[in-house]
Amino acid sequence: MSTRIAFLKGHGTENDFVIVPDPENALDLSPAAVAALCDRRAGIGGDGVLHVVRSAAHPEALSMTAEAEWFMDYRNGDGSVAEMCGNGVRVFARYLQHAGHVGEGDVAIATRAGVKTVHIAKDGDITVGMGRARLPEGDVTVGVGELSWPARNVNMGNPHAVAFVEDLADAGNLYTPPPVTPAATYPDGVNVEFVVDRGPRHVAMRVHERGSGETRSCGTGACAVAVAAARRDGADPAVTGTPATYTVDLPGGRLVITERPDGQIEMTGPAVIVAEGEIDGEWLENALR
Numbered sequence: 001m002s003t004r005i006a007f008l009k010g011h012g013t014e015n016d017f018v019i020v021p022d023p024e025n026a027l028d029l030s031p032a033a034v035a036a037l038c039d040r041r042a043g044i045g046g047d048g049v050l051h052v053v054r055s056a057a058h059p060e061a062l063s064m065t066a067e068a069e070w071f072m073d074y075r076n077g078d079g080s081v082a083e084m085c086g087n088g089v090r091v092f093a094r095y096l097q098h099a100g101h102v103g104e105g106d107v108a109i110a111t112r113a114g115v116k117t118v119h120i121a122k123d124g125d126i127t128v129g130m131g132r133a134r135l136p137e138g139d140v141t142v143g144v145g146e147l148s149w150p151a152r153n154v155n156m157g158n159p160h161a162v163a164f165v166e167d168l169a170d171a172g173n174l175y176t177p178p179p180v181t182p183a184a185t186y187p188d189g190v191n192v193e194f195v196v197d198r199g200p201r202h203v204a205m206r207v208h209e210r211g212s213g214e215t216r217s218c219g220t221g222a223c224a225v226a227v228a229a230a231r232r233d234g235a236d237p238a239v240t241g242t243p244a245t246y247t248v249d250l251p252g253g254r255l256v257i258t259e260r261p262d263g264q265i266e267m268t269g270p271a272v273i274v275a276e277g278e279i280d281g282e283w284l285e286n287a288l289r
Contacts, residue, residue, distance in 0.1 A: 008276040012087035014216035014252025018046040025057040031079025036287040038077040068110035076211030084113035084157040086219015090126040090271035093118040113157025132263035152228040160224035174214035204249040216252030226257035237261040
């Protein structure tokens with residue numbers, strides 16, 4: 001391992017990430033190394049790691065090289081691999097702009113959930129084309145203590161269970177995964193969103209992200225919530241022929257989600273780079289012992 005490793009720190013609506021630029025995929029970011037970096041007391045601290053790699057240098061992204069130069073090798077805070085992170089894509093795009101790899105306008109980013117189209121606006125907001133939601137059949141229930149609610153199963157390239165509740169406090173502390181039944185619905189775990197109404201096409205949410213616990217924001221979760229709310233409200237764009245836009249308030253800020261009649265979903269929100277520096281290689285080696 002090199003003596004020092006470059007890193008940056010960024011966040012999107014306070015969903016925060018350690019950014020590790022590694023264009024040629026030369027670093028061995030083991031799950032233990034990722035967890036050490038994300039440790040908020042003994043490491044840098046973050047909900048996850050954005051490993052920045054050229055698509056041509058990563059075996060999981062080779063098939064997307066012609067469409068997207070850069071691959072977002074995303075890891076959860078516990079070191080596990082994730083398919084997609086909506087806030088992470090915005091911060092990833094902001095890093096590419098910060099590093100001079102891209103400018104304002106459109107950029108394609110490869111992820112494990114496919115290639116995402118991102119637009120960096122002059123006003124600073126970033127819009128991500130999140131693709132289409134899948135809504136698997138079957139009843140799902142989410143529980144917290146003695147309370148339980150029916151939940152909508154929504155897949156945004158990663159799995160979500162969306163429950164509408166009376167009070168966000170009903171979600172409890174969200175340190176541990178809320179039980180979801182039937183458990184076999186999500187063999188690799190699930191992100192769980194608890195949602196309340198704030199007004200017409202305006203909701204607020206809390207989320208437990210698998211592998212990270214409660215986070216201040218979740219982009220794919222906000223999209224899943226908007227999709228679930230539109231179906232609940234009879235505003236399915238595929239049926240009405242009209243785009244459905246929802247404002248989604250999260251503990252860390254606000255996202256605007258639009259689902260179009262063709263099923264394509266767009267998420268708009270901020271992304272900020274807050275610091276950059278170097279990881280001491282000796283510290284990281286010691287942390288892994």
